[in-house]
Amino acid sequence: MSAGSLVAAFAAPFYGALFCVFPAVTKPTVQFGVRVPPERTGAAVIGDQRRAYYWRTAVIGVCCTVVAVLLAVHGSRWLPVLVVPIEVAADTGCLLAARRRITEVKRAERWFAGLRQTVIADTRWRADPPRFPVRWLTPALAVVAATIVIGVVRYPELPGRLTDGFRAWAAPGHRVPKTPVTAFAIVFAQLWVTALWTGMMLIIYRSRPDIDAADPADSVRRYRRFLVRCTTGMLALVTLIDLSLLLAALRNWQVYRLAGASTALPLLPYAAGLLVVMAALLRSGQGGFRLAADGIDSGEPTDPGKRAALADRDDDRFWKGGLIYVNRDDPALMVCARFGIGWTFNLANPAAWLFLSAIAGVPAGLVIIAALTR
Amino acid sequence: MFLSIEPDGPVPIYQQIRDRIVEAIAGGRQPVGSGLPSTRQLAVDLGVNFHTVNKSYDLLRREGLLRLNRKSGAVVQRDAGSGPPSPDWAQDWAGRLETLLAEAAAQGMPADEIITHCRAAIAAFAFPADAEEHAPGHRTAIEGRP
Numbered sequence: 001m002s003a004g005s006l007v008a009a010f011a012a013p014f015y016g017a018l019f020c021v022f023p024a025v026t027k028p029t030v031q032f033g034v035r036v037p038p039e040r041t042g043a044a045v046i047g048d049q050r051r052a053y054y055w056r057t058a059v060i061g062v063c064c065t066v067v068a069v070l071l072a073v074h075g076s077r078w079l080p081v082l083v084v085p086i087e088v089a090a091d092t093g094c095l096l097a098a099r100r101r102i103t104e105v106k107r108a109e110r111w112f113a114g115l116r117q118t119v120i121a122d123t124r125w126r127a128d129p130p131r132f133p134v135r136w137l138t139p140a141l142a143v144v145a146a147t148i149v150i151g152v153v154r155y156p157e158l159p160g161r162l163t164d165g166f167r168a169w170a171a172p173g174h175r176v177p178k179t180p181v182t183a184f185a186i187v188f189a190q191l192w193v194t195a196l197w198t199g200m201m202l203i204i205y206r207s208r209p210d211i212d213a214a215d216p217a218d219s220v221r222r223y224r225r226f227l228v229r230c231t232t233g234m235l236a237l238v239t240l241i242d243l244s245l246l247l248a249a250l251r252n253w254q255v256y257r258l259a260g261a262s263t264a265l266p267l268l269p270y271a272a273g274l275l276v277v278m279a280a281l282l283r284s285g286q287g288g289f290r291l292a293a294d295g296i297d298s299g300e301p302t303d304p305g306k307r308a309a310l311a312d313r314d315d316d317r318f319w320k321g322g323l324i325y326v327n328r329d330d331p332a333l334m335v336c337a338r339f340g341i342g343w344t345f346n347l348a349n350p351a352a353w354l355f356l357s358a359i360a361g362v363p364a365g366l367v368i369i370a371a372l373t374r
Numbered sequence: 375m376f377l378s379i380e381p382d383g384p385v386p387i388y389q390q391i392r393d394r395i396v397e398a399i400a401g402g403r404q405p406v407g408s409g410l411p412s413t414r415q416l417a418v419d420l421g422v423n424f425h426t427v428n429k430s431y432d433l434l435r436r437e438g439l440l441r442l443n444r445k446s447g448a449v450v451q452r453d454a455g456s457g458p459p460s461p462d463w464a465q466d467w468a469g470r471l472e473t474l475l476a477e478a479a480a481q482g483m484p485a486d487e488i489i490t491h492c493r494a495a496i497a498a499f500a501f502p503a504d505a506e507e508h509a510p511g512h513r514t515a516i517e518g519r520p
Binding site for chain 2: 116117118119120121122123125126127154187206208209211213216217266310313314327329332335355
């Protein structure tokens, strides 16, 4: 069993479980990417579609896990890796089917007719924004610094041909000539991961909070807690990714040796961190709607008399497939995701394409530079 | 301060933003010297074009309620405690108020109900205590305050 097939065998149940629980962690007023007024969150069609979605995704998850494990046990290197994209595509199909049915009923019964559809901004958010937890970045930077120091110390003693830092996981036996680029490839990867996630979280800190029209004060309090929890969780995860990369670098620099499926061992810190962080975020719910709102002063309390009269704006037309946000009038770069946990880009904003190009371009550029220097 | 708009409503968005800020100033939630988010930040928070917010802020600047500059951003320049407005402005406002009240009367709303609505609106405003003591007009107007 190769490291690749072993990872795929664990990834299949992970993604299966993740997709299966997503409707439970999404706000009640956004069901399968469809905006729903507060008094319609208990509609029969929503309950029916949720039950159908849970069953379908559970069956897909179990089938894909069995197939991935069987393929991994039989020694196939690449086929188990293909199972995960197929699983994600099938789960997305289940989501789109549920979304289509709820949208049909919403249109037929005119759920938003007569409601005041509002968008709310909290001016205090800009005057007193939550502080970015910079100290949570320190462990990640310490791991990167340690990797650089160990690499500089080990570099003179390394042999003339090294394990390919870019292909060590997929092709462990592949060797390349020793150069600073090939020897420190994993350090570049650490710097890229740390910079990327820190940059993303900084952009998210500047993006707008997810405010419920029916309950603005409490939703701002919850979002504030959610944002801090997300950021600290992601920065802790970045540290564990950097630690996994450090372990991989130590193997490449011949500090220790691994063979067969055990070459996946450096991934353990990342996998454990991913499970813990996802569990914490799933408990918070999207935008923190499952968190308690007390303990934080966000200013004005919501007048209970006004709650029932207001609904969030029906903005389904800006969400393609319920997942992709495209709104030319909205200058926001990132907004809260409609399905699952986290944020997504506004693809009508040119800066989003620049950012996505950078995400894909930097590793591609590193691979090209490494190839040219061989 | 929570600033709410109805983007798909009949009133233009820039007018709604301007109206909400005027209401916040009158209600004491944005006193003189308090800052508002920059046009870009408020546009992001409301999900509207930043030129729309710019238009609202410019309207408030021309009405004398906001001061805009590059360093301090948008700052409230007048509120209920800033003294009486200019006679020209008061005359113009009285004309607009007459039209607004005429609309209610033309729709058949009784005079008592019109006055009740006016009292309820004024009750939400934050008049300074000294203005209540020295201005008989204000004292009459706020009789209905809780």
